Amino acid sequence: MTKTLVITGGTDGMGKALARAYLDRGDTVVVVGRDAAKALPGAVFIGADLSLIGENRRVIEAVNERFPEVDALVLGARFFRTRRFVTADGVEGTFALDYLSRFLLSFGLAGVRLIVNVSGPGQPTGLVHWDDLMLERGYDGMTAQFQAGKANDLLGVAFAARRGDRTGYVLIHPGGVATSVAGEYDETTAAHVEALKRHGMPVEEGIRPIMARIDDPPAAPLTAFMRERPIDVAGPAFDRRAAERLHALTLEVIGSKGWPI
Structure with a gap:
């Protein structure tokens, strides 16, 4: 039986490799990205800047209308920023793309059976800057990345509590993969990225x-993996109270009116 998949970040790296693998099987693959020229032939392309709240709403409406049943939503879009950037919505850029978009698509797409959030699950507590989510004080690119990764752990917890009876949520770290790692880097970070490209596993292995x-x-509503190794989602890294606190703050950021959340 063929599948229908929606992949964010599906025009580069692992996302593109995933799209190719499932297209080769004869599945329907919807790719969400910014550059139609980079989408694989045969994929359904939806152009969008997922760092913007309104663009996420447009993608949600388009997918829900055309694909009311989706076997898997793969959340992989990300972009590293050495310097702090604020979107037109007033949201810090890494938080907007790496976390907020995943929040909106997770809750907004109606007929999804499985969500696979490609992040870094099981990170330690203390990475969410509760009194400064937009990192206005002392921004650092890695700090922003770690906060977004921790926020995605908590997103999985909050989602499972609300939708776990109908949609499974998987948090997964694919390991060190030699992929494009899109971003704007300072000299030091760029050197680390180039080393990863040289020494990381091929994308075909990473996916x-x-x-x-x-x-x-x-079968469980929420699971987490470091590649094939399961991570305990009952541990402190997946604290329910922290998840509910972030969920409430996120609704304040987006303004929840009109969202199916």
Whole structure:
């Protein structure tokens, strides 16, 4: 039986490799990105800047109308910023793309059976800057990335509490993969990225644990993996109170009116 997949970040790196793998199987693949020229032939392309709240709403409406049933939503869009950037919505750029977009798409797409959030699950507590979510004080690119990664852990917890009876949520770290790692880097960070490209595993290897979760979805409402290794989602990294606190703050950021959240 063929599948329908929606992939953000599906025009580069692992997202593109995932799209190719499922297109080769004869599945329907919807790719959300900014550059139609980079989408694979045969994929359904939806152009959008996912760092913007309104653009996420437009994608949600388009997918819900055309694809009311989706087997898997793969959340992979990300962009590293050495310097702090604020979107037109007034949201810090990494928080907007790496977390807020994933929040909106997770809750907004109506007929999804499985969500695979490609992030870095199981990170320690204390990475969310509760009194400064937009990192107005002392911004650093890695700080922004770590906060977004921790926020995605908590997103999985909050989502499972609300939608776990109908949609499974998987948090997964694919390991060190030699991929494009889109971003704007300072000299030091750029050197680390180039080293990853030289020494990381090929994207075809990196996507294997992601495909395994899509092809054989876990039964539990929330699961997390470091590649194939399960991570305990009952541990302190997935604190329910912190998840609810972030959920409430996120609704304040987006303004919840009109959102199915």
